[in-house]
Amino acid sequence: MLRSFRELCAQHGIAVTHQRQVLYETMQSMCGHPSPEEVFAVVKQRIPSISLATVYKNIHLFVESGVFRELSMHHGTLRVEMNAQPHHHMVCSVCRKVEDLPDEQLNVQALQPVLPSGFVVERVSVDVIGVCADCKSRPN
Amino acid sequence: MLRSFRELCAQHGIAVTHQRQVLYETMQSMCGHPSPEEVFAVVKQRIPSISLATVYKNIHLFVESGVFRELSMHHGTLRVEMNAQPHHHMVCSVCRKVEDLPDEQLNVQALQPVLPSGFVVERVSVDVIGVCADCKSRPN
DNA sequence: CTGATTGCAAACGGTTTGCAGGCTT
């Protein structure tokens, strides 16, 4: 379970640099889902000369090599829901296309979430993440 | 079911303008979840003089007044998942804070989604959307 | 008539890129 950063890098085929190691440790130590700017501010305390570009490059490297994951598979730009029916989404992890999935096709009531008290639920949204038929058949 | 745009505006307390009406009709007619730029390109065919700023202003107005909804409740900036355990999310619709919800606290296997053939599922991600305790207690 | 809405252009904020020098392997 407790493995060194060197091993982790070897496993993912990426070089071990000081910036990379401090960034990794910092991200692991931060709770929640901080933004790149927030991570940058903390890393800067240990490496004052680090640049924001390096933080971005390495966060992407970590995500691409599978060390971390992206929080949301959705598009980066504003997307609006015009479908007024209750429904959920199928998201393609390759092309990021989002398709609707009618609520009846999912047994959402069965979820029965155990939540901390104080959180007032408005609705439950399910994303079925995978690879769409188009991306599956496309060679690349 | 079939109600006029005038009625819809009256109901939401917003003024009826030509741009607004064409934008609404265009968005309703586009399938999927087009970006503001994509909507703009289509609306421009009917109103060549319309500006992108107007499209943005009105999409926001539609979302604020409840005519449409936002596709994803997540932050606009890049957020990374450092928690390697299988889990889901509780998202506050007010402050957009995201908290983790361990997979065991949700009966996800019970969902049994009915999917179109050709879609290969990687995982199912559940967002429990609501208002967190902090935002609930905060007066504003 | 009054306030809301529009189109424009400039500003903005988060993110990416090109590049010269430095570090890892």
Add this chain to the structure above:
DNA sequence: AAGCCTGCAAACCGTTTGCAATCAG
């Protein structure tokens, strides 16, 4: 030694804002 990685500054792109002219109620 070869190539990857860093820091910098400029570019980028989606989005927002300020403003004067125009429109809806």
